[in-house]
Amino acid sequence: MMNINAVRVNAGAGLHPDYKGEILGIVRSDLTPRLMAEKLLSYHENDIAEALELMSREERRRLYSVLGSEALAGILEYSDMTKEYLSELGIRKRIDILGHMDAQAAVDYLRELDRTERSDLLELMDEERRRELLLLSSFDEDEIGSRMSTNYVSIPSGVSIRQAMRSLIDQAAEKDNISTIYVVDADGALSGAIDLKDLIIAREGPELSAITKSSYPYVYAQEQIEDCIERLRDYSEDSIPVLDGDNKLRGVLTSQDITKLVDDELGEDYAKLAGLSAQEDLREPLKKSMGKRLPWLIILLGLGLVVSSVVGAFEGVVAHLTLIISFQSLILDMAGNVGTQSLAVTIRVLMDEQLSAREKALLVLKESRVGLANGLILGLMSFVFIGLYLLLLKSQPAALAFSVSMCTGAALILSILLSSITGTVVPLAFKKLNVDPAVASGPLITTLNDLVAVVTYYGLAWLLLINIMGL
Numbered sequence: 001m002m003n004i005n006a007v008r009v010n011a012g013a014g015l016h017p018d019y020k021g022e023i024l025g026i027v028r029s030d031l032t033p034r035l036m037a038e039k040l041l042s043y044h045e046n047d048i049a050e051a052l053e054l055m056s057r058e059e060r061r062r063l064y065s066v067l068g069s070e071a072l073a074g075i076l077e078y079s080d081m082t083k084e085y086l087s088e089l090g091i092r093k094r095i096d097i098l099g100h101m102d103a104q105a106a107v108d109y110l111r112e113l114d115r116t117e118r119s120d121l122l123e124l125m126d127e128e129r130r131r132e133l134l135l136l137s138s139f140d141e142d143e144i145g146s147r148m149s150t151n152y153v154s155i156p157s158g159v160s161i162r163q164a165m166r167s168l169i170d171q172a173a174e175k176d177n178i179s180t181i182y183v184v185d186a187d188g189a190l191s192g193a194i195d196l197k198d199l200i201i202a203r204e205g206p207e208l209s210a211i212t213k214s215s216y217p218y219v220y221a222q223e224q225i226e227d228c229i230e231r232l233r234d235y236s237e238d239s240i241p242v243l244d245g246d247n248k249l250r251g252v253l254t255s256q257d258i259t260k261l262v263d264d265e266l267g268e269d270y271a272k273l274a275g276l277s278a279q280e281d282l283r284e285p286l287k288k289s290m291g292k293r294l295p296w297l298i299i300l301l302g303l304g305l306v307v308s309s310v311v312g313a314f315e316g317v318v319a320h321l322t323l324i325i326s327f328q329s330l331i332l333d334m335a336g337n338v339g340t341q342s343l344a345v346t347i348r349v350l351m352d353e354q355l356s357a358r359e360k361a362l363l364v365l366k367e368s369r370v371g372l373a374n375g376l377i378l379g380l381m382s383f384v385f386i387g388l389y390l391l392l393l394k395s396q397p398a399a400l401a402f403s404v405s406m407c408t409g410a411a412l413i414l415s416i417l418l419s420s421i422t423g424t425v426v427p428l429a430f431k432k433l434n435v436d437p438a439v440a441s442g443p444l445i446t447t448l449n450d451l452v453a454v455v456t457y458y459g460l461a462w463l464l465l466i467n468i469m470g471l
Contacts, residue, residue: 019043023051027059033066041071049078057088064089069096077105083112095124103150104257107136135250144228145221147261148242148251151175154182157191157209161202168199177254179238183212188248190241192216218243221250225261232258303447307454314458321471323396324461327386327408328454334378334412335419335453336446342367342423343445350431364424371420375413383409403471407464411457418456419449 026039040048040063052060052075064072076082076097086094086109098106098121110118110133122130132150139145153175155167164181172178181199183191192212202211218241219228232240232253239252253261311318318325349355349363383405390401423445465471 019047020051020054023048024054024059027051027055027063037066037068037071040067045071045074046078048075052079052085053081060085060088064093069093070100073097073100073102077102082109091121091124095121099125099129103132103136104147107133107146110137111141139221142225143221144219144223144225144242144253145250147225147257148221148253149177149257150251151254152177152180152182152239152241152249152252154184154249155194155208157183157185157212159208161199161206161208161211164194164199164208168196177239177252182241182249182252183208184249187246190216190218190243190247190249193241216241219253220245229261232261300444300447303444303451307447307450310451310454311458314454314462317458317462317466321404321461321465323390323400323404324407324457324465327404328457330382331408331411331415331453331457332450335415335449338371338374338416339419339423339445339449342371342420343427346424346427350427360428364421364428367420367424368417371417372413375416378416379409379413382412400471403465403469407461408457410464411453411460414460415449415453415456418452422448422452 023040023043026036029036031039048063052063055063067075076085079085082105086097089097098109101109110121113121122133125133135150136146136148153168153171155164159167168178168181179196181194181196183194185191192214193216194208194212198211217231217235217237219232221242221244237255239254240258241249242251242253244250345367346363355363383402385405386408387402387405390396390404391398394401396404426445426448
């Protein structure tokens, strides 16, 4: 077995250490349980969680037997296969691990079980832990309360600095989040918060209220995550208190919780931009994945048929001047790309700010100007390059070559301008209707812009090339 210290020296020299391989080697070794546990616990929980995927069922059982419930709880919190691993354990060991596991992770696991098994496990837990898990389970998954932690320190208002410090020390043995101490009144309502540093350096004389911040951010447990995620991002506190309807402190959102909420929200928005109703994972069943994708695809199929029917309406133009069909994909692709860019910019702005009507108008104007400027440059380039291509490589007469390139360039300018406006106005309209603007997804915008581009391109070809120039 490779020496752990030697591996870490190599890591410092620029080599990537194979922690998973080392952990696997330790589990497969003949070490005594005590030595095996000592060596395993020298690794980070995340590395052990990843190594579990490489082990056989018997090897995992050996690891379960040498590590305590608290260590296993920390490891399984990093795993995406918690349900599978816990199912390999006896009921007593499982309950012990759930007792040490982060409350949110334990609730996530319990939600995956059927009602009978969930009730049996909760019934066997100690009263305090059961109440904690039932509290978190009582909220819908899209409510803030379902993501809060009960791992925080609170002290009653009106106590002395010395009493507050003693209460902190008593609670710190079981609580990890001690950087911010919350002050509550006799009814449990939030009065304010104290920084740990301020409490440590406070003198005996001042009242507790002198170091208590009475103006402190908070959220309500029943609030929808998507409604308050932007407020949470505005604060850099170690934790944010979560209150119930009576303003009583029920839990906190740690900085790690907030980071994960933001990450999940961005992931959902990304999924919506791809035309999905929710994110997918590697182990998701085929039927469930299809259920997320197919509804949007059916809608887009309908829109695609509309686009095709519009192209069919210009059948006479194509039959009269077949050359122009060669550049249809150019117009469609550029319009789709520009529309998606404007969509991304608009959604990003809407995520960060609450826009007034004037600011929305300025956003549409700004995107229109950008689209027009880009369209002019790209249209001019198309006029030159397409004209030269038709003249030199396709041996078309100069008049025909540059007439077609002029029409293509003009269509490109107009379609890019209209696509910029569409990509901005559509998400703004969704926002106005209280619909998540991310629903104005990339595929939807692309299809709408295809429709705009087709009408623009063939309409100009019909007007300029056939009716005006008589080609």
